[in-house]
Amino acid sequence: MQTIVFKNKPRIVATGTIAGPKECAGVVGKYVDKALTDDMFGESTYEKAECKMLSYAMSKAMENAREREKDVDMLISGDLLNQIISASFAARDFDIPFLGVYGACSTLAEAYGLAATFIDGGYAKKIVAATGSHFSSAERQYRYPLELGNTRPPQSQWTVTGAGGAFIADMGVSNSDVAITSATFGKVVDFGITDVNNMGAAMAPDIGIIGI
Amino acid sequence: MTGKNRQNYNKNYIAYVNSFDPPTKHLKNCFRAYMVGGFICCIGQFLREIFGNVFALNGDELASAVSIVLIFLGTLLTGLGVYDRIGRNAGAGSIVPITGFANSVASPAIEFKTEGLVYGMAAKMFVVAGPIIVFGVLAGTIVGLIYLFL
Numbered sequence: 001m002q003t004i005v006f007k008n009k010p011r012i013v014a015t016g017t018i019a020g021p022k023e024c025a026g027v028v029g030k031y032v033d034k035a036l037t038d039d040m041f042g043e044s045t046y047e048k049a050e051c052k053m054l055s056y057a058m059s060k061a062m063e064n065a066r067e068r069e070k071d072v073d074m075l076i077s078g079d080l081l082n083q084i085i086s087a088s089f090a091a092r093d094f095d096i097p098f099l100g101v102y103g104a105c106s107t108l109a110e111a112y113g114l115a116a117t118f119i120d121g122g123y124a125k126k127i128v129a130a131t132g133s134h135f136s137s138a139e140r141q142y143r144y145p146l147e148l149g150n151t152r153p154p155q156s157q158w159t160v161t162g163a164g165g166a167f168i169a170d171m172g173v174s175n176s177d178v179a180i181t182s183a184t185f186g187k188v189v190d191f192g193i194t195d196v197n198n199m200g201a202a203m204a205p206d207i208g209i210i211g212i
Numbered sequence: 213m214t215g216k217n218r219q220n221y222n223k224n225y226i227a228y229v230n231s232f233d234p235p236t237k238h239l240k241n242c243f244r245a246y247m248v249g250g251f252i253c254c255i256g257q258f259l260r261e262i263f264g265n266v267f268a269l270n271g272d273e274l275a276s277a278v279s280i281v282l283i284f285l286g287t288l289l290t291g292l293g294v295y296d297r298i299g300r301n302a303g304a305g306s307i308v309p310i311t312g313f314a315n316s317v318a319s320p321a322i323e324f325k326t327e328g329l330v331y332g333m334a335a336k337m338f339v340v341a342g343p344i345i346v347f348g349v350l351a352g353t354i355v356g357l358i359y360l361f362l
Contacts, residue, residue, distance in 0.1 A: 045326040145323035147290050148340060149299020149306050149315045154234040191222040193229065201229040205222075 009179040010119040016060025020161030046136040054132035055090040057163035065167035073124035078107040107131040113183035130165025156197035245305030286311030290318040316340040
């Protein structure tokens, strides 16, 4: 059962998004709910900023869906830090049952897949699924201090500073045009990429698909 | 790659990925490293002349004074957020001199300050420089023992 086809087609009602200055310098800036000019988001540490962005994305998704917090059945979220601390701390801001997930770059797809499964099975009607990351907190977690005078190979990738979430609901709740139709959960496939600067190549063989 | 994971190791995939990596510009990198590294050494030599001629220092005192000033400069430029920009362009040119060592201690100190003075800054200060110190002391001990018995 690697692929699940959702008979009741859970709907993506609305999204909440926020991104950092570097991300918003490009086309992405036009589409996010909030474009940050300060990558600290007014906080004292990058971790706190990441947590605040995630919290913003979750509440914005509810706001854009015109739903109240008390009607949400479940919050599914994760991030890149140890003990998925940003997601867990962001969940403190809400009085909603929380399910923490970790899948690195696939965290959001995993959250959507689980949310759709719960809704399709009839165990929940309204779920907020979200994820977030911060370049500076990820650098500290996985690589070197920001001020270290090391070189970056040209193929190295940057972790996004931003957060995004979606309000996913049962088809009875919303008749949104966007539906989650199926989910394919990927296997962990390690082809032996060891370059910390080339995470895209390490993750490319692990393919999971969410049909939307 | 050990044990069971070995079966997944895919030589073709790794070769495919590597084919997309832009080639390293060795000549350009070497030139930049030579210029910046050379410039830092020139500053060192300049300091040596000053301390030797103006303050009349010599021997170990002179070497220590020059090192102290270079370490101070490396740390100051790290704190000002300049050294990482120099390092991005100069590569080994700014990593190998003593200023690079100062940078490798100062940069985690800044980075982990948010986790507290004792458990953050002081404890994590040597995450980058730690191995250099460990193997430096080890190598020194081995060489010292060889000298002792020769």
